[in-house]
Amino acid sequence: MTNLLSAPYPYISSPFEHWRKAFFMSTFVFIFLLGFKPFGLDDYHGGIVELTLGYGLTCFISMSFLNIAFPAVFNNYFSEEKWTVGKQIMWSIVNVAVIGLANLLYSKYIGIANFSLQSLISFEIYTVALAIFPLLLFIITNYKRLSSKFEKSAVSINHSIDQLQHFIKPNKTDTITIDSDNISEGLSIPLDDLVFIQSSDNYITVHYLQGDKLQAKVLRNTLKSLEIELKQFPHLFRCHKSFLVDLNKVDHISGNAQGYKLHLKQVNELIPVSRSHNKTIKNKLTIRP
Numbered sequence: 001m002t003n004l005l006s007a008p009y010p011y012i013s014s015p016f017e018h019w020r021k022a023f024f025m026s027t028f029v030f031i032f033l034l035g036f037k038p039f040g041l042d043d044y045h046g047g048i049v050e051l052t053l054g055y056g057l058t059c060f061i062s063m064s065f066l067n068i069a070f071p072a073v074f075n076n077y078f079s080e081e082k083w084t085v086g087k088q089i090m091w092s093i094v095n096v097a098v099i100g101l102a103n104l105l106y107s108k109y110i111g112i113a114n115f116s117l118q119s120l121i122s123f124e125i126y127t128v129a130l131a132i133f134p135l136l137l138f139i140i141t142n143y144k145r146l147s148s149k150f151e152k153s154a155v156s157i158n159h160s161i162d163q164l165q166h167f168i169k170p171n172k173t174d175t176i177t178i179d180s181d182n183i184s185e186g187l188s189i190p191l192d193d194l195v196f197i198q199s200s201d202n203y204i205t206v207h208y209l210q211g212d213k214l215q216a217k218v219l220r221n222t223l224k225s226l227e228i229e230l231k232q233f234p235h236l237f238r239c240h241k242s243f244l245v246d247l248n249k250v251d252h253i254s255g256n257a258q259g260y261k262l263h264l265k266q267v268n269e270l271i272p273v274s275r276s277h278n279k280t281i282k283n284k285l286t287i288r289p
Helices: 015-036 048-073 085-109 117-163 223-229 275-286
Strands: 175-178 187-190 194-200 203-210 213-220 236-240 243-246 250-256 259-264 270-272
Touching (some): 048 085, 085 117, 117 259, 117 275, 194 223, 236 275, 243 270
Antiparallel strands (some): 175 187, 194 203
């Protein structure tokens, strides 16, 4: 169980995706309450459609605020590199608890409940009973589905890596110059010695080989501008918002619920692949020019 809770789980950072999830969840709440009228709602003498629509809107606002505002403030906690099944479960419970509180406040506003500790406990129990078990089932099922998908795909890709030749390798005399905003700090290296480049804000760290040893140099530059400068080299690929790699240096690839990870030769760090590049990286590593 401990291994499951600490296993990597995909974190969705897109505000649009959070709005979409909030919309579907709030629509489910509206339809469920309108159709089944649980928790004494069938005794309500006002407009039942307006009442249940209000609960759905309360759910939408609560989820949107939690999943967009909080990650923007605490972005170090809500990072995919650190996101796990356990964190996803705990954050889902927080969402459910806040929705329960919001439902109580909405009920008090329309005059069908009083705000008290007993009322709060009742609303939390009702909300948890309605939402938490389907959420837990979804999280665990989704984790197993994604893990199986990417693990099996990684095996297939690794077989192709073993069978296929490298990309067209640069000549030993080919060099690249990576500029820095501080002109005196630029770096010129043989193109074949470049391993990967990692970005952080307005700085990049160039990881390259010097003899048999891996070296690193920090430069003031952006990966976006560097990607444009290096687009003529098909074996240099920006696989993630923070990483650009030489695909010739890929030893093998692994997969988990978050997607693919690149294992580079002579590098201990695993290089993540953005979900938007899953198909592209698979094609690049299995279909060589």
